[in-house]
Amino acid sequence: MQDQHAELEWRDSGVPVSTRFDDPYFSLDNGLAETRHVFLDGNDLPARFRDGFHIAELGFGTGLNFLTAWAAWRDAGVAGRFHFTSFEAYPMDTDAMARALAAFPEVAGLAAPFLAAGGGSARFEDAELTVIQGDAREALPGWQGRADAWFLDGFSPAKNPELWGADLMAKVAAHTVPAGTAATYTAAGFVRRGLEDAGFTVTRAPGFGRKRHMTRAVLG
Template identity: 85%
Template sequence: MQDQRAELEWRDGAVPVSTRFDDPYFSLDNGLAETRHVFLGGNDLPARFRDGFHVVELGFGTGLNFLTAWAAWRAAGVEGRLHFTSFEAFPMEVGAMEKALAAFPEVAGLAAQLVAAGGGSTEFEDAMLTVIEGDARETLPKWDGKADAWFLDGFSPAKNPELWGADLMAEVARHTVPAGTAATYTAAGFVRRGLEEAGFTVTRAPGFGRKRHMTRAVLG
């Protein structure tokens, strides 16, 4: 397992930027709105939620995507528990996570629970979070779970191509239930082709903010 932490600088004192990948962790426009548009909307959530629904993510980052999904789960009044698994190569220190999440008062209560739990794998009353540290190219093939929905949220494919390669997209497909879905903010051609080659039916959808397009995918 890698023992490497995220290396950060702060833009406008509030937006964390990875110095390793020269890319912000969330939209400079509105990270919460972007997550709702791309990852919830792109996977037809919360409409598909049910007890035990399993979201799996490439790139945990600040934990904002988890909190957004958890908040949507609660707002939808779904009985049971949401399962959320995330693969993260460079975990963020919990203090930096807390600082970043302070920008989103709408999820402040849930963020406080995540921070209090150390920012990693935790069982909450209605959500189970598992954060798997290390290079997803090594850890995902060894994982024995299956996703109902994928949040593909690595840093930009141009700056972090390792997290978007065809071999990894094949592993994403192998760890997806029949008719499971995936969504990502990027519409990069090689990403879409990798998903298609892995067995997904891929469509392009309107992106968030300044991004013209995003990608939605359904297995099969």
């Protein structure tokens, strides 16, 4: 597969925007607060954390979601290690990651070792990160893992529909433990239907910032 990387431009606010999908990597309001609201609260975290807890993600981007989850893990004081697997078709280079993450001093202490390790797959004392490069539609079926919680964080379904299709949602379900969860910032109807058809019980919840609604899902 040809190596492909993120194509970026930067807003005055310091938010990176994908020129390929014409969509920002995180909320223009506050990316860290968005991650906490959508992906942590949306998956009932950190209350569910336990040794070996596995988060999987569609769309690694800047790594902010991983760092936010890692910070929550440490704050929760859970013994052991958690696992985080992310699928990313267009990885961002470490210089761009560092520029984007500089906006969030709350995670600076974790961003430093993450960036020093190359901004990708790495093993830390209490966290194991695996970033799988490639189209998730091709990479996810062959993945051997199953997640306790999913962060569905691709670019907008209107601009990147390939990462939200019913076939891919079925693969997400197949790689989720019984009663596992998923959360996403979008409440697009076809995404919700795809999750429901895959076996998730789907609910709509208040969104973050300018988004009125988001989606939460529980398998089974």
